[in-house]
Amino acid sequence: MKYLRLKHASVSISGAGDCPIIGKLVNCCELTEKPQRVDLELSEETNGLNLIWNNGDQKPLKYHLDFVKSVSQLRSFPAPKQGAFNQALGKKSRSIIDATGGWAGDAMLMCLQGYKVIVIERLPLMAALIEEAFWRLAKSEYAANNSIVVPTVLWGNAAELLADLGGGADCVYLDPMFPVKKKKKAASNKQMQLLQWLAGADFDASDVASIAKQNFPRLAVKRPDYAEPLLAEPAIRFSSKLVHYDVYM
Numbered sequence: 613m614k615y616l617r618l619k620h621a622s623v624s625i626s627g628a629g630d631c632p633i634i635g636k637l638v639n640c641c642e643l644t645e646k647p648q649r650v651d652l653e654l655s656e657e658t659n660g661l662n663l664i665w666n667n668g669d670q671k672p673l674k675y676h677l678d679f680v681k682s683v684s685q686l687r688s689f690p691a692p693k694q695g696a697f698n699q700a701l702g703k704k705s706r707s708i709i710d711a712t713g714g715w716a717g718d719a720m721l722m723c724l725q726g727y728k729v730i731v732i733e734r735l736p737l738m739a740a741l742i743e744e745a746f747w748r749l750a751k752s753e754y755a756a757n758n759s760i761v762v763p764t765v766l767w768g769n770a771a772e773l774l775a776d777l778g779g780g781a782d783c784v785y786l787d788p789m790f791p792v793k794k795k796k797k798a799a800s801n802k803q804m805q806l807l808q809w810l811a812g813a814d815f816d817a818s819d820v821a822s823i824a825k826q827n828f829p830r831l832a833v834k835r836p837d838y839a840e841p842l843l844a845e846p847a848i849r850f851s852s853k854l855v856h857y858d859v860y861m
């Protein structure tokens with residue numbers, strides 16, 4: 613068993629030890645002695661990485677990211693492009709940088725719609741979870757049969773990486789953490805609860821947006837309807853149910 617110290621969380625790591633992504637996580641974090649309290653338990657099992665969050669107030673929450681299962685539910689590949697999300701990415705866009713990876717739900721959708729995708733995530737634990745899930749998808753029969761090119765995952769801060777990748781994609785997509793609502797109605801789902809706890813607010817989202825706007829032909833930003841745009845004067849806005857996408861050229 614190994615123990616890692618993240619920004620404000622302790623993580624235990626257990627399991628078979630043959631997954632290269634766990635090695636990468638261990639190398640980029642601080643190893644510690646067994647802490648008094650383990651917040652997160654990451655284990656490598658036959659079905660991939662499993663995470664348990666001992667979040668104190670409630671019973672432990674379990675997480676397992678399975679993109680192979682998601683693709684097996686798909687009727688055809690590539691999946692259709694439709695709605696505000698794809699309008700925001702742009703009709704002519706073929707390659708996208710998703711600069712706020714999170715649980716990679718959006719990046720996975722882009723991949724299944726046939727875009728070439730690079731994902732950036734700065735939280736090492738999240739980067740490890742999504743890279744491992746894409747790694748397993750890449751090895752699957754479904755990916756081989758459909759020649760699916762899985763996203764590349766870059767670990768680090770988009771503000772720095774986007775400047776280096778300048779022009780290397782048709783569009784940058786940003787989905788920073790939503791600002792907290794004054795009157796909060798519903799509790800967020802368990803995936804978002806963990807991200808909120810690990811990431812907090814993305815206070816630098818406007819800086820990342822400025823860098824993306826300067827270096828790439830198109831920037832699409834997902835925002836909740838109650839929030840101000842990240843940058844002034846979007847060129848176009850595409851709206852869907854509770855969110856909209858601000859597009860900058």
Ligand SMILES: C[S@@+](CC[C@H](N)C(=O)[O-])C[C@H]1O[C@@H](n2cnc3c(N)ncnc32)[C@H](O)[C@@H]1O
Nearest residue numbers: 712714715716717718733734769770787788789
């Ligand atoms: C709201 S979540 C994104 C959810 C994602 N679209 C999905 O489908 O799961 C925001 C994520 O972006 C990451 N993030 C925010 N700012 C970042 C930055 N400057 N560089 C890299 N990752 C960043 C956060 O750590 C968090 O995991």
